[in-house]
Amino acid sequence: MFDGLRKRIVCMWFPRLASDRVLRARPVEAPFVLTLTQNNTNRIHCLNRQAERAGLSRGMSFADARAYCPELISHLARPDLDARFLSTLRRWATRYCPSVSIEGTDGLMLDVTGATHLWGGEAAMLEDMRARAARAGLSLQVACSHSRGAAWALTHYGQADMALEALPVAALRLEGTLVTALERLGLRTLADLEATARAPLARRFGPQLLTRLDQAFGRAPEALAPEGDPPHYGVRLSFPDPIGLTGDVMLALERLLKPLCAKLRAQEAGARCLVLTFRRVDQESEDVRLRLAAPMRDPDRLLRLFERGVGEVEAGFGIDQMRLEATLVEPLPVEQLSTAQTRAGEDRLSDLITRIGTRIGLENVQRFQPFDSHIPERSFTTAPAAFNEPVCSSHRGSVRASGPAKGTWGAGRQRPLRLFPPVAIAGTGAQPPSQFRWRRMAFTTARAEGPERIAPEWWQEDDNWRLGVRDYWKVETRQGHRLWLFYTPQNPGWFVQGEFA
Structure with a gap:
């Protein structure tokens, strides 16, 4: 029968949302847990019914759980995928009413005011929710009440036909320390709180306690904030x-x-x-x-x-x-x-x-990006131009790349425009040779600037740098070429590796 404008709120709680999401794709008939690292300790984030029957619980150390249950199957938790899955469930729940909001990390709130008669009443609607969730492989606890707080309390700590006064104080969505303090005073149920003078409770525990109590009994409003669907382009x-x-x-x-x-x-x-x-x-x-x-x-x-x-x-x-x-x-x-x-x-x-990308593929249009290495051959990498922003020199500002290459082009040391494998030339001593031959051409040194010592990266496997340090010189020749030479003091020798513009 049509229930008029009487306020009715439904709370849908998926107590095993994370594990159900994983097991829907790969079912297992064994104790199963999802683990998450918290404070440098791997703990149980979510678990299935078989794991609960084996004596495991949320927050338990995974090492202890494995010792207690050797046949335990585990998987890494993905809170981001759980949130996406809950968002999908929110869109599914709009079949019951247009106003649906996400409650925490594993629940939904539905304002079904004026909509329950479309399903044959509240009981039929709740039964349809349970049946559809069961067919989808989801554990669901659901309740309907006159306020958001009451619906949440009945879903998590009671049953649909249970009186609010009989619920524990933890059903008011209070912090754990506050719940412990109330229980130590003998205030264990909502009936105990209702029978206690409000002024002493407010002075001792603050206004939050009375606000939650009034929200549960419908004396204080608590609005739902339904999320809209993302824009469709x-x-x-x-x-x-x-x-x-x-x-x-x-x-x-x-x-x-x-x-x-x-x-x-x-x-x-x-x-x-x-x-x-x-x-x-x-x-x-x-x-x-x-x-x-x-x-x-x-x-x-x-x-x-x-x-x-x-x-x-x-x-x-x-x-x-x-x-x-x-x-x-x-x-x-x-x-x-x-x-x-x-x-x-x-x-x-x-x-x-x-x-160009429509013809050859966007991934094949490459651009140079800086790489975090002081070795000349490793100071750059190539990345798809469509997915990586150009990076300017550090003294003119930079745009951070979105791909594997991050940082800025160094502006402290000038590097040659062209780099090639080192070519040995004749020369002795730690100073650049006054005359040398390279690529069948004779050169005379006009001016030399250096040295700049570059040490090898010992953690990298590179045969070209196993000989030790290199002393680099920028050499200007009388023939007009500006070359990049280096000297290897541990094994005396001179090499040409680059040419400036």
Whole structure:
């Protein structure tokens, strides 16, 4: 029967959310636990029913649990995946009511006021929740009451038909130290608290105790904060008559890009991957995927980047529907006008990388990035340009790379533009030779700057650096070449390794 506007809150608690998530994919009929490192100790984070029957509990040291239960199966806990799974359950729970919020790390709160009659009453609705959770392999405890606090208390410490007064004080969502202090005074149930004068309780334990008590009995409001679904970046356009000309398709794409980019701009986001789907009149579909070198929401630029892919589409007997979706989105905050004007060159470079990447793959367009090593050959690495920002010299500021290369290009020591394997030259002594031959050419030293001593990285396996330290010199020759020479004092010899611009 329709329950009017009487406030009704449902609490769904998944006491084994983390272990159920893992066991749904790989079921085991044995004691199973998830472990998490806390204060340098590996402890049980979550466990299944078999592990509980074996005497294990949350927070128990994993070493003790393994000794107590030799057949124990363990897996590393992933709180991030648990949070994502709970978010998925929140979306599923909207089938019962539109107002659903996440409660802690393993529960949901539903405001089912005015919706229970759609399921045949509260009891039928709760039974449907239990049945669906059981079919999904999830442990679920659920209760419905007149307030958020009461629903949480009944779910965690009681039963649906149990009186609130009979619940322990821990059901008020209090800190453990406060619960212990109350129990030492003989205040063990909510009935004991209700029978005690409020003023002494407030003076001794603070206002939180009375606030939680009033919230549980519905005397103080406690609002739910339902989370909204993430924005969906997709638009669709249907045609009364099929189209097939490239010009018509590009005009339709332009109409799709404008609202999509407007939504991205409103969310301060930019698309990194776009999928344009064409549905033909024969019910076949064809996709054009565009991966971008940088987040973007400019419809004009995106339209130009789609030209090549659209030109390769086979329209068949005609296209009657087009759908555009941003499948990968990244934050793209609004910039000041002066800053935006300076990004024109960066935008052109991103468009160029995108165009090349559509032909050979974005991962194959590489750029140099600094690497944390003082060895010349190891001071740089290559990384995909689309996923790593350019890094400037440290004296002009830097942009941190998002890939494996992090840091800045060092500005303290000048390095040659070209590096090549060391080539031995004739020379004696610790000073650069006044004359030497290299690549069948004779050179005369005009000026030398150095030495800069570089020691090998003993933890690296590199046969080229096993001879010991190197003393590097920057040598300018009368023939116009500026070379990078080094001397090995432990095994006297001179080598050429680089050339400056």
